[in-house]
Amino acid sequence: MPVNYLTPAADQLLPVPGVRLGTAEAEIRKKSRRDLTLIALDAGCSVAGVFTQNRFCAAPVQLCRSHLAGGKEIRALVINTGIANAGTGEPGRQTAQATCDAVGAALGIAAEQVLPFSTGVILEALPVDRIKAGLPAAQADLKADNWHAAAHAIMTTDTVAKAASRTVAVNGKKVAISGMSKGAGMIRPNMATMLGFLATDAGIAQPLLDALVKEAADLSFNCITVDGDTSTNDSFVMIASGQSGISFAAETDAGWAEVKAAIIAVSVELAQAIVRDGEGATKFITVAVQGGKDADECRKVGYAIGHSPLVKTAFFASDPNLGRILAAIGYAGIADLDVDGVRVWLDDVLVAENGGRAAAYREEDGARVMAQAEITVCVDLGRGNAAASVYTCDFSYDYVKINADYRS
Amino acid sequence: MPVNYLTPAADQLLPVPGVRLGTAEAEIRKKSRRDLTLIALDAGCSVAGVFTQNRFCAAPVQLCRSHLAGGKEIRALVINTGIANAGTGEPGRQTAQATCDAVGAALGIAAEQVLPFSTGVILEALPVDRIKAGLPAAQADLKADNWHAAAHAIMTTDTVAKAASRTVAVNGKKVAISGMSKGAGMIRPNMATMLGFLATDAGIAQPLLDALVKEAADLSFNCITVDGDTSTNDSFVMIASGQSGISFAAETDAGWAEVKAAIIAVSVELAQAIVRDGEGATKFITVAVQGGKDADECRKVGYAIGHSPLVKTAFFASDPNLGRILAAIGYAGIADLDVDGVRVWLDDVLVAENGGRAAAYREEDGARVMAQAEITVCVDLGRGNAAASVYTCDFSYDYVKINADYRS
Numbered sequence: 001m002p003v004n005y006l007t008p009a010a011d012q013l014l015p016v017p018g019v020r021l022g023t024a025e026a027e028i029r030k031k032s033r034r035d036l037t038l039i040a041l042d043a044g045c046s047v048a049g050v051f052t053q054n055r056f057c058a059a060p061v062q063l064c065r066s067h068l069a070g071g072k073e074i075r076a077l078v079i080n081t082g083i084a085n086a087g088t089g090e091p092g093r094q095t096a097q098a099t100c101d102a103v104g105a106a107l108g109i110a111a112e113q114v115l116p117f118s119t120g121v122i123l124e125a126l127p128v129d130r131i132k133a134g135l136p137a138a139q140a141d142l143k144a145d146n147w148h149a150a151a152h153a154i155m156t157t158d159t160v161a162k163a164a165s166r167t168v169a170v171n172g173k174k175v176a177i178s179g180m181s182k183g184a185g186m187i188r189p190n191m192a193t194m195l196g197f198l199a200t201d202a203g204i205a206q207p208l209l210d211a212l213v214k215e216a217a218d219l220s221f222n223c224i225t226v227d228g229d230t231s232t233n234d235s236f237v238m239i240a241s242g243q244s245g246i247s248f249a250a251e252t253d254a255g256w257a258e259v260k261a262a263i264i265a266v267s268v269e270l271a272q273a274i275v276r277d278g279e280g281a282t283k284f285i286t287v288a289v290q291g292g293k294d295a296d297e298c299r300k301v302g303y304a305i306g307h308s309p310l311v312k313t314a315f316f317a318s319d320p321n322l323g324r325i326l327a328a329i330g331y332a333g334i335a336d337l338d339v340d341g342v343r344v345w346l347d348d349v350l351v352a353e354n355g356g357r358a359a360a361y362r363e364e365d366g367a368r369v370m371a372q373a374e375i376t377v378c379v380d381l382g383r384g385n386a387a388a389s390v391y392t393c394d395f396s397y398d399y400v401k402i403n404a405d406y407r408s
Numbered sequence: 409m410p411v412n413y414l415t416p417a418a419d420q421l422l423p424v425p426g427v428r429l430g431t432a433e434a435e436i437r438k439k440s441r442r443d444l445t446l447i448a449l450d451a452g453c454s455v456a457g458v459f460t461q462n463r464f465c466a467a468p469v470q471l472c473r474s475h476l477a478g479g480k481e482i483r484a485l486v487i488n489t490g491i492a493n494a495g496t497g498e499p500g501r502q503t504a505q506a507t508c509d510a511v512g513a514a515l516g517i518a519a520e521q522v523l524p525f526s527t528g529v530i531l532e533a534l535p536v537d538r539i540k541a542g543l544p545a546a547q548a549d550l551k552a553d554n555w556h557a558a559a560h561a562i563m564t565t566d567t568v569a570k571a572a573s574r575t576v577a578v579n580g581k582k583v584a585i586s587g588m589s590k591g592a593g594m595i596r597p598n599m600a601t602m603l604g605f606l607a608t609d610a611g612i613a614q615p616l617l618d619a620l621v622k623e624a625a626d627l628s629f630n631c632i633t634v635d636g637d638t639s640t641n642d643s644f645v646m647i648a649s650g651q652s653g654i655s656f657a658a659e660t661d662a663g664w665a666e667v668k669a670a671i672i673a674v675s676v677e678l679a680q681a682i683v684r685d686g687e688g689a690t691k692f693i694t695v696a697v698q699g700g701k702d703a704d705e706c707r708k709v710g711y712a713i714g715h716s717p718l719v720k721t722a723f724f725a726s727d728p729n730l731g732r733i734l735a736a737i738g739y740a741g742i743a744d745l746d747v748d749g750v751r752v753w754l755d756d757v758l759v760a761e762n763g764g765r766a767a768a769y770r771e772e773d774g775a776r777v778m779a780q781a782e783i784t785v786c787v788d789l790g791r792g793n794a795a796a797s798v799y800t801c802d803f804s805y806d807y808v809k810i811n812a813d814y815r816s
Binding site for chain 2: 053054057086092309313314316319327329335339354355357395396399403404
């Protein structure tokens with residue numbers, strides 16, 4: 001059960017003109033489930049992506065990077081669930097290439113115009129013949145009004161499909177933004193990976209889109225942690241079709257600020273949905289760090305708190321265990337941090353200042369906040385004006401159960 | 409129940425001439441337990457220490473650093489359990505100072521010649537009057553043959569006392585080494601802290617001892633992880649009394665290599681005992697990384713594996729989940745790692761090479777190793793000659809239980 005998250009209904013997910021999605025049952029690992037998704041892009045779309053930093057990055061990630069860098073117009077994305085095609089060495093690269101070849105042949109485009117994505121079991125070979133066999137059905141299913149089905153088809157062990165839409169009015173015209181994501185741990189053990197896809201019918205010049213996908217990732221998918229493990233396949237791709245008639249070439253263009261804010265908001269919603277569906281999660285926690293010299297040190301503190309098993313088990317127990325939070329701030333890696341200047345709140349309750357417990361703090365106030373399903377830990381480092389947030393969940397018996405029992 | 413660890417019997421722990429220990433019941437947090445330890449050093453001892461990097465470092469740690477840097481001969485150590493005197497701000501510094509003042513008055517030495525250590529609950533005030541009241545009994549109890557009692561008196565929620573001794577013959581004389589440690593998580597939630605103390609009757613010149621304590625810590629206490637959290641109070645102190653009549657002033661002195669090796673071996677034994685007694689531990693795991701360009705990158709890989717909740721739950725489940733280990737290697741932070749050159753063994757079973765599963769690997773061989781209580785994961789990075797080891801334990805239901813229930 002995710003924490004305060006419901007998949008939007010199909011009619012709440014807006015079609016993005018220029019972007020069509022189709023799904024099929026390809027029996028990649030299991031029968032009777034849609035496990036193959038094809039996304040076809042009209043000519044004229046700009047596309048940008050960010051990918052895992054894991055050195056054991058999967059074969060499809062290597063091809064995505066190469067095809068985006070190659071400069072040919074991207075015209076299709078193909079996503080399979082069931083097998084991650086990671087830890088598969090040179091044979092894995094060949095099956096990822098064969099997948100692109102097959103999609104290219106089906107759509108009459110070059111293989112270099114296809115971005116491939118895989119998620120599922122690591123170390124197993126991808127059955128490329130089943131993908132080829134499933135492609136005609138996915139192609140026949142292509143339509144713009146298909147985000148709901150696609151969000152379901154990219155799931156692995158997610159307990160809910162994750163998707164979001166938003167519109168922005170610009171110069172009397174309407175810009176649509178839709179996206180979907182999957183993942184329930186930063187790495188979902190053998191069933192690995194976080195994937196995120198977002199499309200808009202605004203036109204966005206390539207340099208602007210390249211910058212936006214990085215900025216949006218830094219504010220969304222790069223701010224979440226379930227267990228601190230980074231997957232081999234993590235990918236986040238943004239598509240701008242331009243078919244709304246509204247286009248942006250520079251940060252200063254009228255309406256860009258609003259569209260950019262909406263795109264970032266959808267990214268954050270998709271990223272947070274992954275944490276809400278985190279393995280064994282019973283609580284959703286925002287760690288908001290402010291007063292830092294730069295965003296990087298704020299993020300370090302956020303992750304130190306968000307990764308600490310001691311802090312996360314305390315959240316599970318609804319225990320306002322301040323010592324664990326202070327210790328995590330202390331070891332976050334800010335060498336010259338003056339701890340006497342640090343203040344910490346649980347929601348609106350000031351819990352620590354002057355190097356220790358706040359004088360007015362009462363344990364029952366902390367306990368009241370910790371009992372909630374949604375909690376904000378706010379940390380003021382008291383040394384600057386930068387801020388950053390990290391989103392995480394608690395650490396429960398079920399986390400151990402899910403991960404200890406996963407393969408059995 | 410610790411993994412394969414028994415406290416040595418009292419007569420197996422050797423007295424170190426020049427070093428006397430005494431314990432007392434001071435009722436610092438609980439009645440009817442020995443919670444105050446005094447260590448008195450004869451004149452002529454050299455002393456060196458390494459301390460937590462946590463910015464929320466405890467008041468006694470601040471005084472230890474200051475007294476060691478002050479250059480006056482250290483003549484006493486005082487250790488209390490029950491209250492950590494961490495996260496206590498300026499009042500905490502005053503109580504740590506008052507503790508040193510009291511010990512100095514009792515022993516007729518200056519307060520600056522005393523090193524104070526506290527372990528226990530964070531954020532609570534240290535009852536310095538109870539320490540003062542307990543000191544006479546601890547002083548009356550001072551004797552060289554008292555390591556066993558002291559190892560018990562410094563425990564917090566450790567399930568066993570941790571101590572070790574060794575002798576080395578040098579020029580027909582015998583050098584004695586004894587030590588003790590405490591801790592069951594890198595931070596034991598509110599009952600915080602790893603403490604380690606080691607004494608020898610060899611004489612060791614201060615520069616040599618300063619270097620040795622760092623080197624020994626890097627090979628022992630800095631190689632262990634239970635949950636990746638760094639305590640506010642972690643301390644490791646080494647004492648050399650010189651009363652064996654054997655003294656060392658330079659790395660090249662005859663017999664130094666053997667004494668140094670024995671001191672490091674005792675340090676490693678004391679550090680490993682903490683992991684064997686780790687919260688909820690059912691297995692003891694050595695992550696041995698070799699073939700790195702430098703020890704630092706080997707340690708990064710060791711900690712990535714040793715910290716990963718996914719890897720640690722797999723050990724708990726006796727599941728040879730290679731994907732999790734490979735993913736941890738991949739995100740350890742070696743930017744130019746060629747994963748195709750990495751090899752991984754579980755004990756003597758080659759499980760991964762060429763970027764994926766080893767061709768000859770059979771799941772039942774991996775499962776056989778994973779069922780053991782002691783496991784070595786060996787990683788060869790294939791890019792140099794450096795090596796480093798990290799010691800860790802598995803991640804069980806009991807870890808969550810202990811840490812979620814701790815304060816209730």
